[in-house]
Amino acid sequence: MLTKLLVANRGEIAVRVLRACAEQGIESVAVHTAPDAGAMHVRLADEAVPVADYLDRDALLDAALRFGADAVHPGYGFLAEDAAFARAVGAAGLVFVGPPAEAVAAMGDKVVARELASAAGVPVLPAVTTSDPEAVRALGAEHGWPVLIKAAHGGGGRGMRLARGQAEVGTALTAATAEARSAFGDGTVYAERYLAGPRHVEVQVLADAHGTVAVLGDRDCSVQRRHQKLVEEAPAPDLADGMRAAMAAAACRLAGAVGYRGAGTVEFLVEGDSFYFLEMNTRIQVEHPVTELVFGVDLVHEQLRIAAGARLGPLPSLPRGHAVECRIVAEDPSNGFLPVAGQVRELTVPWAPGIRFDTGYEPGDTVPPQYDGLIAKLVAWGPSRSAALHRARTALAAVVVTGVPTTAPAAAAVLAHPGFTSGPVTTGWFEDVVAPTLAEEPEPAGAAREAGGAWIAGRFHRVPQQPRPGVEPGRLRDPAPQRGARSGPGRGRAAPRTAGTGDGRLISSAMQGVVSGIEVAVGERVTAGRIVARVEAMKLENPVHAATEGVVEAVCVRLGQAVAAGEILLVLAAATVDGTAS
Template sequence: MFRRVLVANRGEIACRVAQTLQEMGVRPVAVFSEADRGALHTRVMDEAVEIGPAEPRASYLNADALIAAAKRAGCEAVHPGYGFLSENAAFAEAVEAAGLVFIGPTPEQIRAMGDKRAARALAAEAGVPVVPGAEGGDGEALARAAEAMGWPVVVKAALGGGGKGMKVVADRAALAEALESAGRVAAAAFGDAALYLEKRVERARHVEVQVLGDGRGAAIHLIERECSLQRRHQKVIEECPSPAVDDALRERMTAAAVALARRVRYRGAGTIEFLLAPDGAFYFLEMNTRLQVEHPVTEMVTGHDLVRAQVRIAAEGRLPFAQHDVVPRGHAFEARVYAEDAARGFLPQAGEAVRVRWPRQPFARVDAGVESADAVPVHYDPILGKITGFGATRDQALFHLTAALDEARLHGIVTNLPFLRALARAPEVRRGAFDTEWIEREFLAAFAAVATAPAPELAVAAAALAEALGVWQGPAAGTDVAAAPTATPADAFRAAGRWRQPGLA
């Protein structure tokens, strides 16, 4: 087993990985940029090494600086977390070339599954259903292929993810412009303008299967996760298991996922993502060759620590448990807490989390990235933490998630907590009746209208509180308001001064 592991990440995932490493008796080493000096992830680890300026390319995306930090701290392995360089084949190669162990798949697997065209071909070879599609640089040929598949189609970046470079096209006239636009976005975001087309699956759900592989051809699954509650292709709330998957469908989906993992001789933890059509047909979407943000729901339901599994596979070269050891129990929901203003287009926020109170519910788990007085830099993904609710049934798990969201408080910075609380209470969420576009199609406009509506009762309550506390004294009873001394504040909110603070929801 390793003695020291560099955690090449920041925020909540760095804290999460460090926790398991410490439980295993492994010393985690943090890295930090100038903007993250003193951040929570540096405080919870045994050692912290500065790697550069705040700009990600000079720090968390700087492979040379990360490897140098690992060598300087005497680490034997590197855990990439998620995001940043976690799915960068060149980084994995550089780690191994430096004589360190990359806790994740091989560079070849990252490269093959990161190219969505190559991944589709591998899935088809493994007998996994794929969405009808086409690729190539000839716009006219792609148009003919789209007409043969039937409109609408989706234009996707071959090396993309997170919805970047994705365009839905309804007819031939709009295809040329979509290809040009998506190509520009793909080139800027991923360094490659290559695109491909897929037939659009209407009202689809996003269901993914967690897999583990030993790198020699053996693989198992840890059932599925439901990830359809999305906004602009970004997941918001996830759950395990999926309310849309029965035992028969689960058997087919998990078998397909394991077949693909075995086909590529996958090493470590990975996720096979599927589109689930309303008629029960499912299609391979992509593979994420890393630990997912939403991995806690799988851990809560299966009882298996996925970070521990990653580390053991990397250190020992074998699966830490067998398929029959995966016995799902209960249900779990996870909500991602972001520093963003959901009422204003989910605008990212930065500043100081002046006061943070994470929930302490008995059936809730918190993966926190900030505590009171921590800075929230502008340079990075604005995720602050994740709240997971568990229960014996789906209804109980959702109740515990909702209660935990209600208890959470992050003052000093605007967060998406009001949005998450409203979403968790939506009747469609309670019934499990949603798809990947339901939030934007049916929920978001109503939420924004309520969130931005005037709230005069709050103003009255605030003024009354200010007066009760002696912050503002209005004119004495019977006094002519017009003749009242001008020195008396006329605005309770102005008189109250700095008591106003964002993020009080």
């Protein structure tokens, strides 16, 4: 049995694990960086220790050993899928609450994961595991266009480009390789057939150290923006019984093939009556609560039991009812889902039957700009899908968050949309259908507008705001953002406006963050709407577009540089007829 656990994470998932420890009588140790010194997970832990960086393996292991922990739980994100960390935890004589390092490494390399899935009889999309342009062109010629170029060691849409035909292969390969190298330290990419309108369905597995692998149903996670999930539900609606059983069997085979242990998720793309392996997440998932509510199983408790050597006991074979989860993230849906840091001044939650609210924040806590902006997850259960959706809509309308804008209005728009309530949607549905309407929400009139504020669950709440560069004080938001052109596998989403001078020659960052990409060089001619730089904030990378045509006169920042909202990134000069600067 585990006696003391170090939680190598922060925010909502750290709070979730700490509470599970308290329920099982396990002492807990939290770690925190300077921005998180007063965070909720620090207040809840039995002990807490500061670290300079959540990614510092040595510091985390030193903290675990100094405080007498016998196990480490990585949560999700950060080092949760880092094979080197899992290996180091074991080498230090500690228990890693997760799968063996070998399974983490195998599933973390998408090329290797595809090969193992195929060997286990799991359907995979046609692909080539080479960056040779001619091989990619041959793939497209044989199986059809478009072809998707993907980073072998990435996720979240990073290092991903779409080639719609032979002429785009070279550019797509170059861009995907560069972004993969910048984001993940490895420029390895591969290409596979692209599905234009798939669903994203995943299967929850549990495996113990004694060879038992079990499935706890499936989830639909197709409502996404920027390849990040927004609304999830279990079980996946409108799946044929035969396909549901086949996906469960495929997930079991793959978990068994890699010697899996603990909680894991096998993700699939579903198109028509076919499904294809996407990836395996070797950790607890953000959306695990919907599975817990329909199966009555605490997955974090099971993780801790399995890590302590226990065998899996009898588990339910069928779900009961339906559950839906809405992620409440510190982002501004009316401005291209830009991440926003700040203090959560008010957090009001409706307590009602069938409602669960997982959070890592309390009123007065600050959402720091350095990390993921997930504030909470509102989860609703009902005896049927329609009942669960009704409960979720009612509860979400009563949630109040002030101090920062959140994705609650976006989730409310999803739950109310007939396209969602009538059945399953595809991964591009939200960005094609719902996201454009969020930027067009009418502003409140009169005193409410003058006071400033934010839309929370479909209602306007007054919130004092810092004026944005180039925006008159008191306005709720900029005018409707310019629609972004389709780029890569993403859909036509609202692109953040470029702040700067009136003629668009000064290109500045719309948010505080870190420069994660510079897409142009001095002397290069750019067209209006082209992505010229990328700024990462709270784990989301946001493109910066040129507002006008011109020639790059100066690049004012470097990769990895921290920038403030409104800080100048590039300067454009007007272009002459021959393309040179005037």
